[in-house]
Amino acid sequence: MMEKYIGNVIEIIYIDREGKLTHRKIKLRGIRNKLIRATCLNTNQPRIFRMDNVLSWGPAKGAEMDAS
Template identity: 75%
Template sequence: MRNFIGEVIELIYIDRKGKITQRKIRLQGIRHNLIRATCLNTNQPRVFRMDNVLSWEPAKGAGKDAS
């Protein structure tokens, strides 16, 4: 995942309440067990715990210039 910093990825994630969500994010950085990103669903900064990511992949048709 570190190779995709600055790019858009899609992830499936379990939030702290146990709800499973799918989000498209622009990956800003990874430090320790935390992923810093901008959620493109809400256009807000978010932090995700890596151990709560169920699945991820590069967003189709999205690159560094996509939003």
């Protein structure tokens, strides 16, 4: 279901490899093999997130979906 947001900004609550909870706003680039490719808008850096570690996600508040 997250795939329909590819190219758009979403917010995630994520547990990192050290076990810390983080709240991030990301631009979703793609999903493959349970890995999420994105640009983290908190750091403006490319990131890969494991879907298994995403605790919650949804469209970013105030962000419009890309029509393309």
